Amino acid sequence: MLACMALLLLAAPAAADDVAVDTAPASLPDDQTRLALSLYEEPSFAAGLRIPGPWLGNLLLAQPSFSWRHAQRWRLAASLAAVGSTDGDTHGRVLIREAWGGVTAGDFDFSLGKKLLRWGTGYAFTPTGVLDPPRNPIDPTDRLSLNEGRELVEADWVNGRHALTAVWASAGVFGNRPAGMTDTSALRYNTLFAGFDSSAIFAHDPGRPDFYGVNFTRVVGEALEVHGEFAHRESNAALLGGKYMLRSGVNSIFEFYSPPVPRLGRYLFVSVGKSRLRELPGWKQCDLSLALLANTTDRSHMLILDVTRRVADHFSLVGRTQAPSGKRWRSEYGMIPYSALVSIGFRYQI
Numbered sequence: 001m002l003a004c005m006a007l008l009l010l011a012a013p014a015a016a017d018d019v020a021v022d023t024a025p026a027s028l029p030d031d032q033t034r035l036a037l038s039l040y041e042e043p044s045f046a047a048g049l050r051i052p053g054p055w056l057g058n059l060l061l062a063q064p065s066f067s068w069r070h071a072q073r074w075r076l077a078a079s080l081a082a083v084g085s086t087d088g089d090t091h092g093r094v095l096i097r098e099a100w101g102g103v104t105a106g107d108f109d110f111s112l113g114k115k116l117l118r119w120g121t122g123y124a125f126t127p128t129g130v131l132d133p134p135r136n137p138i139d140p141t142d143r144l145s146l147n148e149g150r151e152l153v154e155a156d157w158v159n160g161r162h163a164l165t166a167v168w169a170s171a172g173v174f175g176n177r178p179a180g181m182t183d184t185s186a187l188r189y190n191t192l193f194a195g196f197d198s199s200a201i202f203a204h205d206p207g208r209p210d211f212y213g214v215n216f217t218r219v220v221g222e223a224l225e226v227h228g229e230f231a232h233r234e235s236n237a238a239l240l241g242g243k244y245m246l247r248s249g250v251n252s253i254f255e256f257y258s259p260p261v262p263r264l265g266r267y268l269f270v271s272v273g274k275s276r277l278r279e280l281p282g283w284k285q286c287d288l289s290l291a292l293l294a295n296t297t298d299r300s301h302m303l304i305l306d307v308t309r310r311v312a313d314h315f316s317l318v319g320r321t322q323a324p325s326g327k328r329w330r331s332e333y334g335m336i337p338y339s340a341l342v343s344i345g346f347r348y349q350i
Contacts, residue, residue: 030071038063039348040144042318048339050328054088059345063145075102077115081146098149109156116149117167119188119201121215121227124269124293125257127237128213128229130203131169131186137269137293138302138322150184163190182206195219201231209233223247235260241269250274265297265332273306285310293333300326300333318345 040061049055065079079097084090100113116133120126124137133147152169165188171181186203196216203211213231220226226242241255253271273289287308294301307319320343326334 032067032069034065034067036065037350038065038145040318040345042343042345044341044343046338046341049337051337053337057085057087059086059144060084061144073104075104076100079145083146095146095148097145097147100149107157107159109154109158111152111154111156114149114151115154116147117152117154119199119215121217121229122239122241122255122257123243123253123271124255125239125259125267126229127231127239127257127260128199128201128215130201130211130213130231131167131184137267138304140269140271143306143318143320161192164188165190182208186211231260233260248274249276265295268292268294268296295326295332298326298331298334300324300331302333302336314349316347316349318347319343320345 038061040059040063042059042061044057044059046055046057060083062082063080066077068074068076078099081095081097082092083095084092096114098114098116100111100115102109102111104110117131118129120129120132120135122129122135124135124140126132126135129135131150131152133142133149136142150169151173152167154165154167157164165186167184167186167188169184169186171183182205184203184205186201188199188201190197190199192198196218198216199214201211201213201215203213205211211231211233213229215227215229217225217227223245224242225244226240228241229237229239231237237258237260239255239257241253243251243253245251251273253269255267255269257267257269259266269291271289271291273287273291275287276284277286277288278284287306289306291304291306292301293304301324303321303323303325305319305321309317311317322341323339324333324336326332328334
């Protein structure tokens with residue numbers, strides 16, 4: 001089934017050859033405004049269902065976004081997502097992913113509103129991402145752009161290689177508070193030391209033990225990047241990973257994650273992919289990646305194949321297959337009630 005989906009997308013009509021055009025203005029204007037819209041439809045098919053339920057689903061997304069900057073000082077940004085889904089029943093919702101404003105004053109940046117933060121260094125897992133949106137290891141890049149930010153007040157100070165960030169994040173000012181989420185006060189210190197881009201993080205949530213974390217990223221040579229995270233609250237969590245780029249353009253990512261609750265298992269994530277498969281018409285419009293997510297404790301795993309084919313300036317076809325495996329009903333991925341989930345989507349962006 002993985003091969004069938006890849007062949008289907010690779011057989012789509014080729015887009016026109018890319019033409020490099022230098023459109024950079026001689027100088028930046030005082031006001032910079034950007035409006036964007038993404039429309040997406042994705043039907044999904046579940047094969048080998050082991051329990052009664054719908055085998056066919058459909059997802060519709062409309063995602064407008066807006067950003068404005070004045071004189072490199074004032075900033076506004078907003079991003080919405082209208083989601084409609086059908087999987088036996090029809091559901092609809094509107095997500096406010098971001099809606100914030102900011103100002104720069106000397107070495108300080110101030111922000112207020114709902115904003116996405118990414119403090120962790122991991123791709124599939126991030127134990128130090130105390131204010132990051134929850135990471136989905138099956139979808140580490142948030143391919144549908146549905147992650148939501150936190151409602152917060154943020155102050156950043158940057159001086160040379162030193163940066164300090166202070167944040168107060170609400171558990172929900174404009175809506176119902178999600179279960180288990182509390183207001184969070186957090187500090188992050190970042191510096192470049194001996195080639196290590198390093199951060200120390202502290203967070204305080206009322207009624208919970210304080211959070212402590214450190215992470216790093218280090219580039220080794222021209223092709224290898226390594227990263228790691230360590231966090232402690234009630235217990236310890238750690239991650240070690242890396243990214244390696246071959247001269248052919250093949251990009252590989254690997255991570256090992258030990259969560260704060262070890263009895264749930266330890267995890268291995270490996271991803272291999274390439275953008276623009278070949279510099280030939282019909283191939284350079286294609287991106288391909290294959291990922292493995294494994295619970296090393298119960299020996300269950302999930303294979304994920306992603307294929308993207310650009311067919312015109314604003315259009316693309318997107319395919320995805322998820323294939324879980326493991327001891328049926330006795331392992332994490334063996335609990336998933338299908339043998340494969342195939343999705344083929346169509347995206348229009350302006």
